[in-house]
Amino acid sequence: MPTAQEQTTARIPQRVIWLALAGAVGGFLFGFDSSVVNGAVDAMKDEFALSEAVTGFAVAIALLGCAAGAYLAGKVADRYGRIPAMKLGALLFLVSALGTGFAFSVWDLIFWRLVGGLGIGLASVIAPAYISEISPRKIRGRLASLQQLAITTGIFAALLSDALFATSAGGADQAFWLGIEAWRWMFLAAALPAVVYGWVAYTLPESPRFLVFLGKEDEARKVFDAIAPTEDTDRHIRDIREAIEEDKLAGQKGSLRGKAFGLQAVVWVGIILSVLQQFVGINVIFYYSTTLWKAVGFQEKDSLTISVATSVTNILVTLVAIALVDRIGRRPILLAGSVGMAVSLGVMALAFASATGTGADITLPGAWGPVALVAANVFVISFGASWGPLVWVLLGEIFPSRIRARALGLAAAAQWVANFAITLSFPVMAAASLPLTYAMYALFAAASFFFVMFKVPETNGMSLEQAETLFVPKGSVKA
Numbered sequence: 001m002p003t004a005q006e007q008t009t010a011r012i013p014q015r016v017i018w019l020a021l022a023g024a025v026g027g028f029l030f031g032f033d034s035s036v037v038n039g040a041v042d043a044m045k046d047e048f049a050l051s052e053a054v055t056g057f058a059v060a061i062a063l064l065g066c067a068a069g070a071y072l073a074g075k076v077a078d079r080y081g082r083i084p085a086m087k088l089g090a091l092l093f094l095v096s097a098l099g100t101g102f103a104f105s106v107w108d109l110i111f112w113r114l115v116g117g118l119g120i121g122l123a124s125v126i127a128p129a130y131i132s133e134i135s136p137r138k139i140r141g142r143l144a145s146l147q148q149l150a151i152t153t154g155i156f157a158a159l160l161s162d163a164l165f166a167t168s169a170g171g172a173d174q175a176f177w178l179g180i181e182a183w184r185w186m187f188l189a190a191a192l193p194a195v196v197y198g199w200v201a202y203t204l205p206e207s208p209r210f211l212v213f214l215g216k217e218d219e220a221r222k223v224f225d226a227i228a229p230t231e232d233t234d235r236h237i238r239d240i241r242e243a244i245e246e247d248k249l250a251g252q253k254g255s256l257r258g259k260a261f262g263l264q265a266v267v268w269v270g271i272i273l274s275v276l277q278q279f280v281g282i283n284v285i286f287y288y289s290t291t292l293w294k295a296v297g298f299q300e301k302d303s304l305t306i307s308v309a310t311s312v313t314n315i316l317v318t319l320v321a322i323a324l325v326d327r328i329g330r331r332p333i334l335l336a337g338s339v340g341m342a343v344s345l346g347v348m349a350l351a352f353a354s355a356t357g358t359g360a361d362i363t364l365p366g367a368w369g370p371v372a373l374v375a376a377n378v379f380v381i382s383f384g385a386s387w388g389p390l391v392w393v394l395l396g397e398i399f400p401s402r403i404r405a406r407a408l409g410l411a412a413a414a415q416w417v418a419n420f421a422i423t424l425s426f427p428v429m430a431a432a433s434l435p436l437t438y439a440m441y442a443l444f445a446a447a448s449f450f451f452v453m454f455k456v457p458e459t460n461g462m463s464l465e466q467a468e469t470l471f472v473p474k475g476s477v478k479a
């Protein structure tokens with residue numbers, strides 16, 4: 001652990017902040033590409049005369065692409081490096097933006113969305129891995145939280161760009177520049193950040209930890225010296241090398257396998273953190289907010305404005321996490337977030353228990369409307385200041401270097417599958433019982449509290465090599 005003096009005296013090199021920001025461009029594309037479909041979906045449905053089922057499939061298919069992309073990212077990044085994985089991600093984003101924008105039919109559109117999903121999945125793994133690996137430990141939490149800041153900014157930018165195209169053209173289905181419909185421009189717009197991401201990938205140095213893994217210690221030393229001149233580079237490299245050696249001696253040989261149900265315990269911790277982050281139902285708020293806001297008494301036309309406002313809130317609260325994560329640590333923030341989420345979701349369950357009407361025509365009587373509105377916002381704030389950013393921070397720092405990208409890939413793939421399950425099940429569950437649906441999310445939020453309490457050790461202020469020792473002896477996780 002660094003001394004208090006070390007914490008305060010070391011200067012933060014500008015270069016490392018730039019590298020982390022550049023690495024986080026992948027997060028922006030993650031947010032942008034996963035939300036851009038919102039504004040395009042109705043026009044797309046009309047253009048290709050789609051049924052509800054095919055529309056739902058065209059929207060949700062990207063999430064499965066994300067899961068596959070996350071898994072693939074781990075393999076590519078551990079084998080060829082973090083930068084080649086970023087370049088591949090940028091290419092997939094670009095191809096998908098052009099493909100969806102110029103789609104001929106719903107079938108090629110679905111294919112291009114799958115390709116875009118692969119890119120999102122890749123970016124969701126590479127950004128946290130890269131940022132953690134280049135960050136000095138005392139600011140690693142802050143820099144790794146930039147990933148979430150980028151995701152939330154990407155979500156906001158997509159909603160805004162969708163709204164701008166739709167209003168400028170007079171509707172998402174109306175012709176705009178070059179006679180191409182606005183909904184197509186919404187997808188084409190993603191080509192711009194994709195090109196920026198590709199350019200950034202060409203300018204970034206490879207992760208120094210990956211270089212040590214390849215035995216290229218001189219190159220790793222140069223990168224460490226450039227990004228953190230105040231830290232002891234030799235000690236750093238020695239620690240990384242030793243951690244790699246220990247891993248080899250422990251017979252792990254870079255494998256994810258272990259004694260805990262076939263996997264190393266730390267891999268399970270990553271998977272469970274990921275799944276819980278989705279099982280609290282955050283994306284129900286982002287994907288299905290219209291029904292919620294209408295139930296609370298807003299008109300349909302106001303719901304886009306409210307969604308944009310929610311996405312701004314989501315960006316702002318990420319700043320709270322950035323301010324606190326390296327000061328008070330990961331665990332207190334996660335625990336407080338779990339309490340906030342469990343209580344607010346519990347209140348939403350109560351509010352919807354007194355609802356009248358069904359389906360899209362549901363209303364909340366008396367004070368329950370404003371109560372639900374406040375609770376939904378408290379939920380977004382609690383998530384955005386805690387589990388949103390911190391799960392990505394932890395996924396970047398809990399795994400040993402030798403398996404980091406693959407383990408992160410598996411955990412992120414689990415997160416995308418969990419996201420898919422929640423997204424697909426919400427309409428059915430909501431039709432059966434909204435109070436029970438929210439109560440279930442509240443239970444998962446409560447479970448997330450106990451999981452952190454007993455299974456997630458504090459990693460604040462530690463080097464990545466120190467952090468990985470918290471999860472040995474293998475096969476059991478120490479609290």
Ligand code: BGC
Pocket residue numbers: 148151152282283286314384387388389419
């Ligand atoms: C999650 C996304 C979610 C976003 C909302 C991210 O951390 O991975 O699924 O949409 O937060 O802010």
